Amino acid sequence: MLKDGPITIPALLRRFWRRIGLTWLLTLFETALTALIPLFIGFAIDGLLAQDTHALFQLVIVMAALIVVSVARRAYDTRVFGTVRVEVGKAQAARGREQPISMLNARLGMGRELVDFLENDLPMVMAALVQLVVSIIVLLAFDTMLAFAGAVAVVAMLLIYALFHRRFYRLNGHLNQQNERQISILEARKPRRLLSHLSHLRRIEVRLSDTESGLYGAIFIVLLGVVVFNLWYATTTLHITIGAIFSVVTYSWEFVDSAIALPVSLQGWSRLSEITKRINPAT
Template identity: 60%
Template sequence: MILKDEPLTVATLIRKFLRQISLTWLLTLCETTLTALIPLFMGFAIDGLLKGDMDALIRLAAILAGLIVIGVARRVYDTRAYGTIRVALGTELIGRSGNAPVSRQNARLGMGRELVDFLETEMPAVMNSVVQLTIALVILFTFHPYLSYAAMASAVLMILIYWAFHGRFFRLNGDHNHQTEKQVKILESRAPARLLSHLDRLRRIEIRLSDTEAFVYGAIFLVLLAFIVFNLWFAATHLAASVGTIFSIISYSWEFVESALVLPMTLQGWSRLTEIMQRINRPQETA
C-alpha cells in the first residue's frame, strides 16, 4: 500500500500524492490570480466607461470568463483527487488499529479525514490568501507606500494576537479529541449517566474553544477595522485620485482584510491537526 510504514502526516500525503495535489494547487493559483486582479480591472473599466472607452470592460469580461472555466475545472478534479487520498488514508488508519476499540477506530478515521480536508480546503485558502495579500500589497504600494505599510502593520499585529493563544487552542483541541475517542464505547454501554457526562464534557470544551475564538477574532477585527478606516481616510484626503482609483484602493484594502483573516483561521486549524497527527501516529499500546 502507498502509505505503508509511513508516518500519517500532511507532509506524507503531499509527498505520496504529489502529482494529484500539484495539479489542483496549480489550478487554485490560476483561479486566485484572476480573482485578485478583478478589483484592479473593475477600476480600469469604471474610468474607461466614464471616458466612453469599452476596451477595459472587454478585458474585465475576458478575465471573468477565464475565472469561471478554471473554477469549474478545479472543483470537478478536486473531488476525485482528494476522494482517492481519503480512501488510502482511511484504509491505512484502520489497518494500523489492530485490536483497538471500535470507538477509537471510528474517532481516528474521522480525524484522519481532517488531514485530507486540510489539503483540500485550508491549503488552497492559504494559497489564495498569500497571492491576494501579495497582489494587494503591491497595488496599494503603487498608489501610495503608506497604504501598503498600514496593511503590513495590521498583518503583523494579527499574527501576534493569534500566536498568544496558540497553546490554548492546542490544549483544548487535544481535550476534545481525547473525549471524542470514547464516544462509541460510551454509547455501547447504554448508560444514560455516562452519556450525559460525556456530552456535557464535550459541550464545556467546545464552549471554551468558542470563547477563545471569539476573543481572538474580536481583537483581530479591531486591528483590521482600524486599517480600513485609515486607508479610506488617507485615499480620500491625501491622494489626487480618480473615482476608479479610490474604488480600487478600497477594494484592495478590503481584499487584504478578507485574505488576512484566513491566516489565523488556518493557524487554528493547524493547531488541531498537529494534535491529531501526534495522536494517530502514537503506538496503539500507549494511545
C-alpha cells in the first residue's frame, strides 16, 4: 500500500523500486543491443563484400539476443505496472471520499498517467540517452566533426523546448480542469452545457496540438540538418568504406530518432507537474 504522503513519481519509485528497477535494467540491455545493430550491419556489409561471413553471424547473434530480451521485458512490464496502477487507484479512492465524483473520476485517470510515465516515458528517456551516447561515441570514432554536429543539435533542441514549457504547463492545466467537470456536466443532461464543454475541450486540444506542431517543426529542422551535414561530410571529406558510410548515416539518423524522445518526455513532464500538483492539493 502507498503511505499517506503525496502521490508523486519519486514516491512511486521508492515504493516499487525493486520491480521498476528490474524493468529498467532490461530496457537498458535491450537498448544497448539495439544500438549495436547498425554497427554490426556495417561490419557485415564490409565482410560480405570481402567474402567473409563471420561478421554476419555476429549480427545474427546480436539480433537473436535482442528478440529474447525485448519479449521478456514487455511481458514483465505489463505485470509490474499493472500492480502499480491498482495501488495508485486504491490510494486515490481512499483519499478522495469527500471529492465530487466528477473530480475523483478525472483524477483517477490523471493518477494512471503518473504510472504511464514510469512505464513508457522514463524508459524511453533512458533508451534515448543510451542511444545518444552510443551514437556520439560511434560518430566520434569516425570524426570529431560528426559528433560535434550532434552535440550542437542537442543544445539547440533543449533551448527550443525551454521556450514552450510554460505554455504546455498552462494548457494542460486548463485541459485537466475541464475534464474534472465532465461527469457533473453529463449528469445535468443539458445539451447546450455539454456542447459548450466539448467545444472548450476541443479548443484547448487544438491549442496544444498547434504548440506541439511548432515545437517539433523547429526541432526537426535542427535534427535533420545533422543528418544532411553528416552525410555530406562523410562522403566528401572522410576516406572510409561503404559499410562505414552506412554506419555514419545510420547512427546520425539514430541520433535524430533518440533526440526526439527528449522533448517528448519533457513535454510529458510538464503535464505531470501540473497533474501532481492537482491530485495532491494539500502538498
